[in-house]
Structures are given as structure tokens and as C-alpha cells.
Amino acid sequence: MPKLPADRSESVFTDAKPAYTPNQAMVEAHRCLYCHDAPCIQACPTGIDIPTFIRKISTGNLKGSAKTIFDSNILGMSCARVCPVEVLCVGDCVYNEMGVPPIQIGKLQRYATDAAFEQGWAYYAAGPDSGRSVGIVGGGPAALACAHRLRRFGHAVTLYEKRPQLGGLNTSGVAPYKMPAQRGMDEVDWVLGIGGIQVELGVNVGEDISFEELEFKHDALFLAFGLGPDSRLAEAGADLAGVEGAVDFIERFKLGQEDLSGVCQAVVIGGGNTALDVVRELIVLGVPEVTLAYRGQEAGMSGYTHEWDAAKKEGVRAAWQVQPVGFEGADGKLSAMRCVRLDAHKQPIPGSEHNLPAQRAYLAIGQSKLGDLVAGLQGLEVARGRVVVGPGQATGRPGVYAGGDCANGGKEVVNGVAEGRDAAIAIHDYLCALS
Numbered sequence: 001m002p003k004l005p006a007d008r009s010e011s012v013f014t015d016a017k018p019a020y021t022p023n024q025a026m027v028e029a030h031r032c033l034y035c036h037d038a039p040c041i042q043a044c045p046t047g048i049d050i051p052t053f054i055r056k057i058s059t060g061n062l063k064g065s066a067k068t069i070f071d072s073n074i075l076g077m078s079c080a081r082v083c084p085v086e087v088l089c090v091g092d093c094v095y096n097e098m099g100v101p102p103i104q105i106g107k108l109q110r111y112a113t114d115a116a117f118e119q120g121w122a123y124y125a126a127g128p129d130s131g132r133s134v135g136i137v138g139g140g141p142a143a144l145a146c147a148h149r150l151r152r153f154g155h156a157v158t159l160y161e162k163r164p165q166l167g168g169l170n171t172s173g174v175a176p177y178k179m180p181a182q183r184g185m186d187e188v189d190w191v192l193g194i195g196g197i198q199v200e201l202g203v204n205v206g207e208d209i210s211f212e213e214l215e216f217k218h219d220a221l222f223l224a225f226g227l228g229p230d231s232r233l234a235e236a237g238a239d240l241a242g243v244e245g246a247v248d249f250i251e252r253f254k255l256g257q258e259d260l261s262g263v264c265q266a267v268v269i270g271g272g273n274t275a276l277d278v279v280r281e282l283i284v285l286g287v288p289e290v291t292l293a294y295r296g297q298e299a300g301m302s303g304y305t306h307e308w309d310a311a312k313k314e315g316v317r318a319a320w321q322v323q324p325v326g327f328e329g330a331d332g333k334l335s336a337m338r339c340v341r342l343d344a345h346k347q348p349i350p351g352s353e354h355n356l357p358a359q360r361a362y363l364a365i366g367q368s369k370l371g372d373l374v375a376g377l378q379g380l381e382v383a384r385g386r387v388v389v390g391p392g393q394a395t396g397r398p399g400v401y402a403g404g405d406c407a408n409g410g411k412e413v414v415n416g417v418a419e420g421r422d423a424a425i426a427i428h429d430y431l432c433a434l435s
């Protein structure tokens, strides 16, 4: 993949969880109890054998440790950084029940996988040519995990990605204090290092080529096209310059430059994890006053508590139980968000309309679902915008599989990896049965 420009706006961010030194990693690895029925493994969507990789770190076998991780999760390097471990493996570590700090599994995973990158250790080779080919729609985590596993089975793979780069939201969406975009791109190169994964960038499947044409070209398809654009509001003034989708904004400053000069106040509408990322990002990008505007109460936010706690410490303000009713501005530019207070039943309180001054308002109220792209394919079911899948990520249309956000409705990178990997195993069985 081509390198991203070095002067990206995200370059001002520092690592929220800096890497372990060898001594720190060794001390932490030795604390692990190597539990027999390790709950941390159950909590990992990719089922990484966590006690085994940690034990290998403790015995100095870093190469073997990283292999244990990659065997289950080929994007183990980025998952070590971006996984919400507090609610996954670390949250289930037995130490939590003893009132002792849990094992820092993510940091240990990063220690082992970073070593693999830096040393250039290669673990996997493509299998003998099977004569079968699979088309994959998308180039994000689910697509990459599927492509890599399919190559290990020896199938030809082509990724069709509409953007100019691979990586999906793992490159363009995750907060830069967790992982900068270039690191995600380097990982893409590492995954492609298995060889033989064809990449077609700038191909918008459904417009540039139809799904039926792809089915004709390949023996099976894996749909991994993620979610669509940010949801918008229909309120008056929502088209003013400065009222923007949150994911669009994140992508712009991660991959390029974003000019926030003159922005003294910004408001972020939403209460999920994207909203919490954006408020923290705006503070670091230098916006003096950042307000999270949420229609519920603090305890009702769907975003992770640990992320909100961090945002508060960084100086983010909150306006609880408010809802935008319009946007005001002059010369086409936003100057304030007009909002109304809501009661405990989320009903507007009469006479409570007021302005929140803001030169930017970011909508973090969800992303649209793209399932309609494939809704016309016979046998394939789409429900509430998601592609419906059964065991092995199979859709109801023979040879067509789906995974990641387009099927699960929007979860985490690690879920996309698990579903891409599982789909590859099911696709392999399907292709073997064709012969």
C-alpha cells in the first residue's frame, strides 16, 4: 500500500497506552496465573489462547508468543491496540474478582506482535493452488482476515475496495491515540505479505461492477462492506458549513489535514463510542471548548464508561438531556446549535429552547446500514439494513457469505476478524464440496 502523508493532523496525538519495556513485559507476564479454564479466552471473540501466549513471553519465546496470537487473529497487532480490553479479556481476568489489578493482556499482546513486525518474522505461506477463486467486497478487518485464511487454503482471492486504501475503519476510524493510520496500513502490508491476494482499489461494487458479475467471476463471495455514511439530521440549518458527520471528520484528519483554526467551541451530538472518540480528539486537536450533547443521562450512554471518564479528565463538558432542534449561523457558517431540554421520558420541556454556541457540530448518531446494496439478490436476506447470516457466516444464497459490520450491525475490529476467519473456513468447506 502507498505510504500516507507524514504531515497528517493525527500526528499530534501520542500513544494512550505506551508500549512495555522488556522488563515491564516480563514482570507482567509472570503475574499471569495461566488459569486452566481461562475466562480471558472465552471473552476474546477470536479465542486467542491468552495464557499460552503470555507464558511464551515469560520464557523469552517472543516469536512463538506472536504466532499463538496470529494463529487465531491475524490482525492481532492492531487488536492489541484498539480492542476495548476493559470489557473483553482484561475485564474477565480472574484477578478482578480478587481485588488485584488484572493482567494487561492488550499491552502484552502488543509487546509480542510488535516484536514480530520489527523482526520481520513470517509465519504463513499460501497453500497449494486449489484452482478456486473468491471475491471479497471491502478491504477492512473482516475482508483482510478472510483473505489471509483463504490464501492459506490455496484459494485465489481478490479484494474489491471502493476507497484508495485498504484497512477500512481500522485505518480511517479508530482513535489516533490508540493507533495511527499508518500503523494500520503497515499491518495491511504485513497481511498481504502472504502473497497472491489481488487488490482492486477504487472499485465501488454495485456501481462499477455488479454483485452478479462478481459471482460469475468467482466461485464464492464474501461480503464485508461495513457500514455506510454518518446518519444526518433533518433539522433547519443542518446543511450549514460546520455541521458534519463524525466519521467523515475522523477520516479527514487521520488520513490528511484538518483546519480547525478559529474553532473555539465544538459540540458533538451522541452518546456512543464514536461521540466519545470525537470529543477526546477535538481536545487534542486544540479546540478549547468541547461539549458532548446527549439526549439521555450520563448513566444511559452506550459509550464505554472508561472512555467517558478519560474524556472528562481531559476537560470535555457535557450537556445531558438535550436534543438539537436546529442550527444557526451567518454567511452559511455555523455559529450555534439550537437545542431543547428533555425530561426523564425524553420529551421536550416547553420553553427550554436555548443556544449552544459552536463553530462545529459533529453528528455521532450512528452510521447508515448498507444491506440494501444486496437486498435484490435472490435468497439473500437483509433485515434492518444488515445482511442476515447463519452458521459459518453463510447467507441464504449459495456461495455467498458475509461478516463484519455489514452483518453484525457494527461491533469491534476483533469481531470482524473472527467473522472473516470463520467465513473463510466455511468457504473452504463449500469449495471443497464443489470439486
Ligand SMILES: Cc1cc2nc3c(=O)[nH]c(=O)nc-3n(C[C@H](O)[C@H](O)[C@H](O)COP(=O)(O)OP(=O)(O)OC[C@H]3O[C@@H](n4cnc5c(N)ncnc54)[C@H](O)[C@@H]3O)c2cc1C
Pocket: 082, 083, 084, 137, 138, 139, 140, 141, 142, 143, 160, 161, 162, 163, 166, 167, 168, 169, 170, 173, 174, 175, 178, 203, 204, 205, 206, 224, 225, 226, 227, 247, 250, 274, 277, 373, 403, 404, 405, 406, 410, 411, 412, 413, 414, 416
Ligand atoms: C469512529 C470509529 C471508531 C472506532 N473505534 C474502534 C476501536 O477503537 N476499536 C475497535 O475494535 N473497533 C472500533 N471501531 C469499529 C471497527 O472499526 C469496525 O467494527 C471494523 O472496522 C469493522 O470491520 P469491517 O471489515 O466489517 O468494516 P470496515 O472497517 O468498515 O471496512 C469496510 C470496507 O468496505 C469498503 N466498502 C464499502 N462499500 C463498498 C462497495 N460497495 N464496494 C467496495 N468496497 C466497499 C469500505 O470502503 C471499507 O473500507 C470504530 C468504528 C468507528 C466508526
Ligand code: SF4
Pocket: 031, 032, 033, 034, 035, 038, 039, 040, 041, 050, 051, 092, 093, 094, 095, 103, 105
Ligand atoms: S484470566 Fe488473567 S490470570 Fe487467568 S490466564 Fe487469563 S490473563 Fe492470566
